[in-house]
Amino acid sequence: MSRTLIAAYGAASYFVFLGTFLYLIGFIAGIAVPKGVDDGPLVAWPLALAVNLGLIALFGVQHSVMARPGFKRLWTRVVPPAAERSTYVLLSSVALVVLYLAWLPMPSQVWSVEASWLRGLLWALFGLGWVVALVSTFLIDHFDLFGLRQVWHHWRGTECPSHPFKTPALYHWVRHPLMTGFLMVFWLVPDMTVGHLVFSAGMTAYIVVGTLYEERDLIAAFGERYRRYAASVPRFIPMPGRRTGE
Numbered sequence: 001m002s003r004t005l006i007a008a009y010g011a012a013s014y015f016v017f018l019g020t021f022l023y024l025i026g027f028i029a030g031i032a033v034p035k036g037v038d039d040g041p042l043v044a045w046p047l048a049l050a051v052n053l054g055l056i057a058l059f060g061v062q063h064s065v066m067a068r069p070g071f072k073r074l075w076t077r078v079v080p081p082a083a084e085r086s087t088y089v090l091l092s093s094v095a096l097v098v099l100y101l102a103w104l105p106m107p108s109q110v111w112s113v114e115a116s117w118l119r120g121l122l123w124a125l126f127g128l129g130w131v132v133a134l135v136s137t138f139l140i141d142h143f144d145l146f147g148l149r150q151v152w153h154h155w156r157g158t159e160c161p162s163h164p165f166k167t168p169a170l171y172h173w174v175r176h177p178l179m180t181g182f183l184m185v186f187w188l189v190p191d192m193t194v195g196h197l198v199f200s201a202g203m204t205a206y207i208v209v210g211t212l213y214e215e216r217d218l219i220a221a222f223g224e225r226y227r228r229y230a231a232s233v234p235r236f237i238p239m240p241g242r243r244t245g246e
C-alpha cells in the first residue's frame, strides 16, 4: 500500500474514532444524540440483558484481544505494520457503533437524584471524568494511541520509536488514569436506569479485566520497574500518601 494511502487511512480512522468518542458522551448522558443508553425499542428484560451483555463482550473481546502483542504479531502479516494501530482504532469504533445501534433500553429507575446542588455536582464530576480521560491520552501519547504517529513516521520514511515507561502527572497518583476517567463518567451520573447500570457495570468489569492483561504486557516490557510502580501506586482510585517518585 502506498505511504499516502496508509496516511489517509490513519487520518480517516482517527476522525471515525473522534466521532464515536464524542457520541459516547451523548450516549451516556442521554443528550444531543439520536439514540442514548435509555433509547430504543422496548423488549422483555431477559432479551435486553442478553443482547446488551453480548454487545459489551463484543467490544471487550475486540478491544483486548487486538491489543495483545501476540495478536499484533499475527495481524501484521495481514495489515501493514504502520496501519496496525489505525486498524485497531477503526475496529474499536465499529464495535462501539454496533453497540450504540443495537443497545436495548431497560428503563426501570435505579436512582434519580433530586437535590439540584447534587445533580450539578454529579454533572460537574461527569464532565471532569471526560477531561481526565482526554488528558491521560496526551500524557501517554495521544497520537500514538490513536495510530497517527505510526502512519506519520511511515509517510516520512522515518522509524517510529517505541515509548519508554513513564509516570507523568496523573500517573503519579493512579496507574490507569484514562480508566479512572471512564469509571467517573460511567458512575457519576444523577439518573441511573437498569440499562445504564448494565452498561456501567459491564464496562467496569471489562476495565478491571482489560487492565490485568495490559499490566501483564507492561511487566513483560518494563520488568521490575513496572512491578515497583504497581506496588506503590493504586490502580484506579488515588490514595493519599501513595504515589510514585518515578
Ligand SMILES: C[S@@+](CC[C@H](N)C(=O)[O-])C[C@H]1O[C@@H](n2cnc3c(N)ncnc32)[C@H](O)[C@@H]1O
Pocket (backbone or CB within 6 Å): 136, 140, 145, 163, 164, 165, 166, 167, 171, 175, 176, 177, 178, 179, 180, 211, 214, 218
Ligand atoms: C489506552 S492506553 C491506557 C493507559 C492506562 N491503562 C490508563 O488507563 O491510563 C494503553 C497503552 O498505554 C501504555 N501504557 C500504560 N501505562 C504506561 C506507562 N506508565 N508508561 C508507558 N506506557 C504505558 C500501554 O502499554 C498501552 O500501549
